[in-house]
Structure formats: structure tokens, C-alpha cells
Amino acid sequence: MTVRRSALLVTKNDFRLQRDGGSKRTAAVVTALESMGYQVDWVAARPFVSSVAGPSASLSGAEVLKIGRVVLRAICSASLSVLKWQSLAAIRQTVQLAARTEYDLFVVEHSQLEPYALAGMARVKCIDLHNIESELLRNFALSSSSRIESALGSYESWRMRAVERAIPRRFDIVSTVSERDADLLREEGPEPRASIVVAPNGISKEFFGVDGKAMNTCILLV
Secondary structure, three states: OOOOEEEEEEEOOOHHHOOOHHHHHHHHHHHHHHHOOEEEEEEEOOOOEEOOOOOOOOOOHHHHHHHHHHHHHHHHHOOHHHHHOOOHHHHHHHHHHHHHOOOOEEEEEOHHHHHHHHHOOOOEEEEEOOOOHHHHHHHHHHHOOOHHHHHHHHHHHHHHHHHHHHHHHOOOEEEEOOHHHHHHHHOOOOOOOOEEEEOOOOOOHHHHOOOOOOOOOOOOOO
16 A cells, blocks of 8 residues: 655645746646645645645644744844745644644745744755745845835845855755756855755746646655
């Protein structure tokens, strides 16, 4: 009898709607994991929605402590974009799911959700970086005609860079969308704990009328 592996995935929005590139990538990750034999439970932060009913009304002392650790990590990041995506309901749900299930894989989508990784344990922890957010924010700051927006963009770029520098030391696997993004992570700080892999975004063959070999968006997620 084959024992099915389990995965817990935390993301920003309800990816089932597939309204943008980020949700399409997350949906592709979930589909790939399921095709590899994983039972995938997922939690979306804003608005809060989950594939599993809950959270339950009561919390254990250990669960309260883990919720506090996630919230404290977010606060210590001093990043407004990180704080924006912290949902108490989503954090609580993630903590309770991780407490009652021994997941083989814990996947965090997007760098702003990095604090959620403290919600529970798993055999392998992975973060999927859809972008190098600090670079996007820096470009926004440089191109903005508003001094206030430019200053805010520069601040957020600085804080997100600090988050990104720590990511390779806090996960087992980090996936990026390009070799350039992977190189930016490898260049930061001491030798990373994580395996940094590249899982490029794909295209719709039907929309563009092309054919080609599909690429695995879950490289090393085993």
C-alpha cells in the first residue's frame, strides 16, 4: 500500500481564481505537487480562505506560542509589505494544521509570507519567490515622481532586502523564476542552508500557438 505524502502551502490570495501571474504560478505548483502524489492543504492570507475547515475555536499553549512567533517575526521585519500580508486567521489556521498533521513538505509562496514558516515543522521547508521584491521596490523608488513614494519605496526595498538575505538560511529549498534572481540570493551573506533552484514561469501553448517541452515548476520539491 502506497502512503500518500502531504504538503501544506501558504499563499497570498485564493489562487483558484487565477487572476494574475502570481496566482497562476501558485496554481501550477499545487497541480504539480498533486501530480507527484501529494495531498495538498493550503491557506490563503487575504482574504483568508483555506482548503481545510477551521480554525478550531480553542488553542493550545504551544499553538499560541507559535502564533506569537510568526507575528513577532513579521513585526521585526519592519516591512510594511510583510505586515500587510499577515492575517491572524491565516496564521492561526496554518499553526493548527501543522500541529495536527505531520507534513512532508511546507511551501511558502512569496517572500512577504516568510514569517508563516515559523507556524510549524515539516520534513522539507520550501519558499517560492515569485520576485526579488527589493529590486522591484528599488526600481519603483527610482522612477517615482513623488518624493514621498520614492522615500517609501526606498525604505521598503531596504527592509525587504534584509528579509531576502535571511531566506536562504531559513529554508531547505528556495525556488526562483530566473537564474539572475537565484544569483542575487547566492551572493548574499554566508553559505546558504537552502538549495536554490530555478523554476521559470511558463506560457500557455494554446494562447500563443506554440509547442514545446513543459518544464517542471516543482524542481526538487520531493
